[in-house]
Amino acid sequence: MSTDTIQNTDTAFTENGISYPSKVMLDLKDLKKVYPTPKGDYVVLENLNLQIMREEFVTIIGHSGCGKTTMLSMIAGLNPISGGNISVLGNPVKGPGPDRGVIFQAPSLMPWMTALENVSLGVNQVFPHATKKERLDIAKYYLHKVGMDGSFNKKANELSQGMQQRVGIARAFAIKPKVLLLDEPFGMLDSLTRGELQDILIEIWNKEKITAVMITHDVDEAIFLADKVVMMTSGPRAKIGDVLSIDFERPRTRKSVLEHDDYYKYRKHLIDFLEH
Amino acid sequence: MKQSVTLNKVTQLIGMGFFKNIANLFTGKLEKDEVKSILRKTLVPIASILLFIGLWHAGAKALYNKEAEFKIAKALEDQGQAEADALKVCIASGDSSCQPNTLPSPIQVWGSFKSLLKDHNIISADKAAFKEKTAAMNAKRIEQGKDPITYTGRPSFVDQIVRSLKTVFAGFLLALLIAVPLGIFIGLSPTLKSAFNWFIQIFKPVSPVVWYLLVFMIVKTILIDSSEDSSFTISFISVGLCSMWATLVNTAMGVASVDKDYINVAKVLKLGTFQKVFKVILPSSLPLIFTGLKITLSVAWMVLIAIELLAQSPGLGLFVWEEFQNGANDSNAKIIVAMFVIGIIGFLLDRIMLAIQNSVSFVKTDAI
Ligand SMILES: Nc1ncnc2c1ncn2[C@@H]1O[C@H](COP(=O)(O)OP(=O)(O)O)[C@@H](O)[C@H]1O
Ligand SMILES: [Mg+2]
Numbered sequence A: 001m002s003t004d005t006i007q008n009t010d011t012a013f014t015e016n017g018i019s020y021p022s023k024v025m026l027d028l029k030d031l032k033k034v035y036p037t038p039k040g041d042y043v044v045l046e047n048l049n050l051q052i053m054r055e056e057f058v059t060i061i062g063h064s065g066c067g068k069t070t071m072l073s074m075i076a077g078l079n080p081i082s083g084g085n086i087s088v089l090g091n092p093v094k095g096p097g098p099d100r101g102v103i104f105q106a107p108s109l110m111p112w113m114t115a116l117e118n119v120s121l122g123v124n125q126v127f128p129h130a131t132k133k134e135r136l137d138i139a140k141y142y143l144h145k146v147g148m149d150g151s152f153n154k155k156a157n158e159l160s161q162g163m164q165q166r167v168g169i170a171r172a173f174a175i176k177p178k179v180l181l182l183d184e185p186f187g188m189l190d191s192l193t194r195g196e197l198q199d200i201l202i203e204i205w206n207k208e209k210i211t212a213v214m215i216t217h218d219v220d221e222a223i224f225l226a227d228k229v230v231m232m233t234s235g236p237r238a239k240i241g242d243v244l245s246i247d248f249e250r251p252r253t254r255k256s257v258l259e260h261d262d263y264y265k266y267r268k269h270l271i272d273f274l275e276h
Numbered sequence B: 001m002k003q004s005v006t007l008n009k010v011t012q013l014i015g016m017g018f019f020k021n022i023a024n025l026f027t028g029k030l031e032k033d034e035v036k037s038i039l040r041k042t043l044v045p046i047a048s049i050l051l052f053i054g055l056w057h058a059g060a061k062a063l064y065n066k067e068a069e070f071k072i073a074k075a076l077e078d079q080g081q082a083e084a085d086a087l088k089v090c091i092a093s094g095d096s097s098c099q100p101n102t103l104p105s106p107i108q109v110w111g112s113f114k115s116l117l118k119d120h121n122i123i124s125a126d127k128a129a130f131k132e133k134t135a136a137m138n139a140k141r142i143e144q145g146k147d148p149i150t151y152t153g154r155p156s157f158v159d160q161i162v163r164s165l166k167t168v169f170a171g172f173l174l175a176l177l178i179a180v181p182l183g184i185f186i187g188l189s190p191t192l193k194s195a196f197n198w199f200i201q202i203f204k205p206v207s208p209v210v211w212y213l214l215v216f217m218i219v220k221t222i223l224i225d226s227s228e229d230s231s232f233t234i235s236f237i238s239v240g241l242c243s244m245w246a247t248l249v250n251t252a253m254g255v256a257s258v259d260k261d262y263i264n265v266a267k268v269l270k271l272g273t274f275q276k277v278f279k280v281i282l283p284s285s286l287p288l289i290f291t292g293l294k295i296t297l298s299v300a301w302m303v304l305i306a307i308e309l310l311a312q313s314p315g316l317g318l319f320v321w322e323e324f325q326n327g328a329n330d331s332n333a334k335i336i337v338a339m340f341v342i343g344i345i346g347f348l349l350d351r352i353m354l355a356i357q358n359s360v361s362f363v364k365t366d367a368i
Helices: A068-076 A116-126 A133-147 A160-174 A191-208 A219-225 A254-259 A263-275 B002-013 B018-027 B032-079 B082-093 B106-143 B157-187 B190-203 B206-224 B231-256 B260-269 B273-311 B316-326 B331-360
Strands: A012-016 A020-021 A024-037 A040-053 A057-061 A083-088 A100-103 A178-184 A211-215 A228-232 A240-245
Touching: A024 A068, A024 A211, A040 A068, A040 A083, A040 A240, A057 A068, A057 A116, A057 B018, A068 A100, A068 A178, A068 A211, A100 A160, A100 B260, A116 A133, A116 A160, A116 B157, A133 A160, A133 A191, A160 A191, A191 A219, A191 B206, A219 A254, A219 A263, A228 A263, A240 A263, B032 B082, B032 B106, B106 B157, B106 B331, B157 B190, B157 B231, B157 B273, B157 B316, B157 B331, B206 B231, B206 B273, B231 B273, B260 B273, B273 B316, B273 B331, B316 B331
Parallel strands: A057 A211, A057 A228, A100 A178, A178 A211
Antiparallel strands: A012 A020, A024 A040, A024 A083, A228 A240
16 A cells, blocks of 8 residues: 655656656645634635646545635635645646636536537637637537537536536536546436446546546545545644555556455545544 | 427417416317316416406495485485485486496496497597598608698507507616616626615615606706607606616626626636626526516506606506596596506516516526
């Protein structure tokens, strides 16, 4: 079992005399978040340090209310930082932007738009110089990838929750973000649909290899999807408690993961952390 | 099959689902529950209308008798037995010169309705004849650069309805053009909100009469050197100002309360202001904007009567007022006719709004 704390703090690395850009995609340094409340300031996060490498899939678990959403929305730039800093490829986060795609817990599609329009909204915004046809093709490609052929022109509010979240995944990938942030995206789905969507997500991710940070409360989901599982301590003043590397080969199947010798070791590690 | 689908759509769009049931009644596709629901949705309203007419008839009769007895008793006291007997005979004969003047019965109202329509036909014919007679002369006058001669006769009841509809439509449009954009700005900007809040709170409860007076003061002076009749302008502006508040408040509320997730999506995509407003904020606040517009239209129609009366604008409001002043034998019945016409038109306007709302908004709203 490997529970390494990440040590790479270089912004760039050198190999065979050639200098490569940094392997660090996301760098959270001494991050702090304070919510002012009527009863005084509430310090949700303090001294939170985390580095996430390029092309890494990281899942985050921690008790409800510990500050996972807070951390993710700060990375997205949707929630102001109270202290420390967050950088993406060395550039400090100043606000939201399409380099960091977000999939929210609720699918949050625009209900008055069709599936295709929802995906196109982002594509048109991010690729303004592509031709109309190219943009449409991108949107259609990703809808196809999430298995939405035949429902392009359905209004979002006519789709089931699972279908809506598929479109949400297509929308997020279609803008080709550097980092994909997911906040319990499958939390509201039944377990069957959840499994389907995990497969879809990991299949697209295998292809696109973008850095992904996903919050989940499902330990099995965390192991199945991740290269690393990040465990957060309980709040207030939550920080990173432990990081567990999942060394299964990719591409993975649910079956191969469940049958792997290390699976229950990983699982026990996570559950011990959560129960301690 | 296709036809019945569109029929269903139309009836649902205007919130009159019971038409569908009637259609099914004839096509014979019925379940036991459906029969029950048809009974509830068609027979019950019909029964309640009949009951209403029955009660109205009985009430009108009781009032009639009370007033007749009072008149006869008074005649007896003031003028003696002979006069009282004569009055009794007169009332019983149905002579219009001595009828008690009270709540008219349903039959009288129906009679008045028919006579108003007849009157309209006569006036229309008159107008057509006038047009024909003056056609040649008007063509010449226009050639000479003079104004054509127009018909200046009395407007018919239908003309007055049309005039009222025009006024309410113009007023509604004015309200929409002011309240929706203003509401969007107020909803978007907390600064504007605090700037306008006191303004809205103070002016919202002001009565139609006061709005009319205010508009009158201003428009009268602006149009002081125009010989045109300003009553239409004054009444539609008053109607608009009076009715726009619901739309203003609802639009601002809708815009301010757009789901945070949608706003976050817009932020992540870095949508520009224009895109954000037209692709996200407006569509998402349409249901509330329409709620406001529906209230605005019904308020506009309601205050219209009072404002037309004050402005002497020849619509339904003035019609009611003139009939009341007139005090002729069938005046009361005509007022009741106007009341029904006003009510039914108000109902239809509401249904039209509902249909428009359901065709443009993503949330389907049922009629109450
Ligand atoms: N806007 C806010 N104002 C005040 N307190 C907040 C706000 N958002 C979240 N919190 C509090 O911060 C803590 C962490 O919230 P959150 O990040 O949503 O937790 P998690 O996603 O891990 O369940 C919770 O105790 C929550 O009540
Ligand atoms: Mg959360």
